[in-house]
Amino acid sequence: MDKKQIGYKLVMIIDKKDREYMVQLKPKARFSTTHGFIEHDLIAELFDGDTIMSSMSHTYRIYTPTYINYVMNIKRQAQIIYPKDAAAMLMWGDVVAGQKVLESGVGQGALSIAILRTLAGQGSLTSYEIRDDFAEQAGKIIETYFCEKVPNHTIEIRDIYEGIDGVYDRVLLDLPEPWHIIKHFKDSLANGGIVVAYLPTVPQVVKYVEELKESGMFFNIDTSELIRRPWNIEGQSVRPATWIYNHSAFLIVARKVTNSF
Ligand SMILES: C[S@@+](CC[C@H](N)C(=O)[O-])C[C@H]1O[C@@H](n2cnc3c(N)ncnc32)[C@H](O)[C@@H]1O
Structure with missing residues (x-):
């Protein structure tokens, strides 16, 4: 090139x-x-x-x-999803261009940028964010990254726990209590649609996964944690880096079905 x-x-x-x-x-x-x-x-x-x-x-x-340079240099007021987890959320969520994607909350917009890059102008991303200051700030961060206002992206200032308008192919969640949203998936997640949640602690994961199962709407429920281990390669000193970012969060992926077996 x-x-x-x-x-x-x-x-x-x-x-x-x-x-x-x-x-x-x-x-x-x-x-x-x-x-x-x-x-x-x-x-x-x-x-x-x-x-x-x-x-x-x-x-x-x-x-x-690069994307990594950009998001790691954002002056943060909310915790962002780090690139290793954003990459996994897109892959395990099977996010591709052309889909209708919903994300909540928007935080600093780091995950939004990753989703918009994948959509590459096709399909759409809607981001629900409860705080107007974060919504405004994220809008600027996203616009600065793309050097323009992205036409297929909308940020709505609202509480996702209260409901979702429209039907989405994929939903990516980064907020503390995603179990409040499960009931809304009946009408707002397409059949065969995938929801990926990012949750830092074990009690949150247990509550969310139990409620996904109880809803009878989901299969292929998969919980994982990704650890990226950098290595130092300096002459004879070839070994894992002494410092690593150990735990970020768990990823819970679930796929919607029309009815249970
Ligand atoms: C950790 S931040 C998200 C960071 C974002 N994923 C990123 O990569 O930059 C969590 C966000 O969820 C928002 N939030 C929390 N509860 C919410 C709710 N019920 N509806 C919408 N947004 C919510 C918070 O205001 C915050 O901005």
């Missing part, structure tokens, strides 16, 4: 010590460091992966951020 010119958008700026900064480029603005500054207008002229010198002759490399 040809190198892409950066233009006025988000960039990662990386110094020689691998310190990374995410910056939104604006005409006539400056990126300031302890080693001088760099004009945004000069960065905008570069190609992905190029280097540039600051006013004090320090070298920096410029990249377009």
Whole structure:
């Protein structure tokens, strides 16, 4: 693939010590460091992966951020779903372009971005969020990532426990008490549809799974936890990293059927 010119958008700026900064480029603005500054207008002229010198002759490399760079650099007010879990939710939830997807809550919009990338402009994503400040903030975060307002995405400020409008192919949940939503799936999740819930603690998982079973509406109920273990590869020192992010949450996947056996 040809190198892409950066233009006025988000960039990662990386110094020689691998310190990374995410910056939104604006005409006539400056990126300031302890080693001088760099004009945004000069960065905008570069190609992905190029280097540039600051006013004090320090070298920096410029990249377009990946999804992981972007979501891990969001200044967070709510816990996001980390990329390893977002990836698994999309795969186990069998989310593909063209589907009608519902998500709740929106939080910082990290999972919303992952879903919208998968939909790639086909189908739709509706996000229910109870807090208007989170809804507004997530809207901005999502718009900044895509450099536009995404036409097939709607954020609605509402309590999903009270009900769902419409019928969805897939539902992805990241909120504390998803068992309140199960009754709404009778009319709002398509038959054969899949719901994936992200829950941090065992008591939440037990209550949710028991209620899914009691509803008689679901089969293939699968509970799992994903642990990603990074390794250090440094000369003779080849071993798992000393520090790992150990537990994030459990994923519970369930598929809807019309009636029980
Ligand atoms: C952990 S955050 C979601 C983070 C999001 N998945 C992300 O990756 O950025 C949980 C969100 O659920 C919202 N929430 C909690 N209860 C809700 C409800 N009953 N209806 C809608 N949203 C709810 C909270 O306000 C919060 O924004």
